[in-house]
Amino acid sequence: MLKNPAAKYRPFTPVSLPNRQWPSRTISSAPVWLSTDLRDGNQSLFEPMNGERKLKLFQELVRIGFKEIEIGFPAASQIDFDFTRKLIDEGLIPEDVTLMVMTQAREDLIARTVEALRGARRAIVHLYNATAPAWRRIVFGMSVAEVMALVRHHVACLRRLTDACPQTQWVLQYSPETFNLTELEVSLQACQTAIEAWGVSEDRKIIINLPTTVENATPNVFADQIEWMHRHLAPREHIVLSVHPHNDRGSAVASAELALMAGADRVEGCLFGNGERCGNVDIVTLALNLYTQGIHPGLDFLDINGVVRIAEECTAIPVHPRHPYAGDLVFTAFSGSHQDAIRKGLAAQRPDTHWEVPYLPIDPADLGRTYDGVIRVNSQSGKGGIAFLLERERGIVLPRRMQVEFSGVVQRHADACEKEMSGGELWALFQHTYFQGLGRGDEAIRYLEHRLEDGGRRVELTVLMDGEHRTLSGQGNGPIAATVDALGLPLRIEAYEERATGTGADAQALAIVEASAPGTAGTRFGVGLSDNIVTASVWAVISAANRLAAAMAPQATLAA
């Protein structure tokens, strides 16, 4: 890195637009979308797509709902030429979808482009030439006047060739390439030259497409440039004003959104931000940003995972796990406070109210994603997330103080193993913590229960104590008190809860007791799970007794 980058790099020049209107505007409807996945997205791949991959992605773009799709540069490659012909000859273009193809401002390329489109119902020819000072000087060696002559000549050439094919409805898209780096007056002059040479009218519209070919400024500067063009282009009512942002500074989405506020009608971009260098603007993000404002984007991302799969397969570029809306991890919370808030939010969310789940900007279900991965447990997780997983996967609702107790156990475990815990591992740890020392089936707890005349209970338990089976008996006003009496331990039951887990044939009774004993700080929870609620309660008391005993002397456990 240089000590003084100013010696090498120039700052961008802001636009003087004192009465700019865009900062107080909002976006209230979706723009016209153009997918350039098959052109800008394709020209930037290590290995450009073959016809088969192009067709697969084309069909997916149609399914998503794109009505304008730039399918390539037919004059540049035989694959693109053949692909264009295939779509037209085999009738693969739905009625409401229009193809766009690109060409440089060169006569031979324009002629070949028109030939590729012969017989199409409607077609957009995208003609471009660079206009910025560095390109004029370094690449083309042209003055501004010569650039205008180039535009006039080649638009006229296109007009002549397309007029000879009246069965197709022709639309010109003109892009002053490098628009964001060009003096506004020069861009305007180039666009007006194209507008005039094309003979724009009510029935002969034009798309003026303004790119940030290499993003070099903050998005507000692009918005000023767009608002300036929006005010000066004429006849504005016959012009579709389009933008084509790139992402070299990482702000393509912001550039596109501010451009829409500044007067743009249409956005060109790629799925998941694919495209040259740092990519084109990401249409998935733009569309879903609108959706979360309550505006339907007109694109269908209900099966976002399916869209990811097809895009990855066709481009061989993976979608980042943190990609907005589509990444594998974007609906996953590991951290405790987030998990707690999400769990409460999901419980409070009603189907007929506005979405208000903390930390989830969109309902994953609207993208065909499930809640399965929303909460995942590692050493950063808290009681809320752990409770959520046990509740969702096992139907076990833990009392609040038990959530605190068990999350301590989970934290120590996750810290020690330094990795994420799956739902299965969490359940295993729960069993290990609360069921340890107990037999697995109900038959293993040999206990007898008698109802006494005064309504109380008497129980007889056979337990394994210090390596020997002993039969203990006790009585009390219910099975819990009788079990405590039988154990002969100074246990005090602080709280008791019973719940059903599962439904129908799978239903089981879950009993949870919170107990204390002299000489042990705090309480311990015990859990019993059984087909029978009384059995579950007895288990729960034994579980708590074991855990209290283990806290005092680790080997003093009871087993049935």
Ligand SMILES: CC(=O)SCCNC(=O)CCNC(=O)[C@H](O)C(C)(C)COP(=O)(O)OP(=O)(O)OC[C@H]1O[C@@H](n2cnc3c(N)ncnc32)[C@H](O)[C@@H]1OP(=O)(O)O
């Ligand atoms: C910002 C963008 O993404 S623009 C889109 C860019 N996409 C692509 O270029 C992909 C497909 N292109 C290609 O395969 C090739 O460029 C082709 C086949 C179209 C043309 O190839 P070639 O004839 O070999 O020319 P090459 O690509 O090297 O272009 C350089 C020449 O074209 C001129 N040129 C470049 N862009 C344009 C333009 N838009 N209009 C007119 N001339 C242009 C250059 O000034 C240069 O001219 P020179 O040879 O007189 O110096």
Ligand SMILES: CC(C)C(=O)C(=O)O
């Ligand atoms: C030709 C234009 C639209 C382009 O792709 C760019 O400038 O990035």
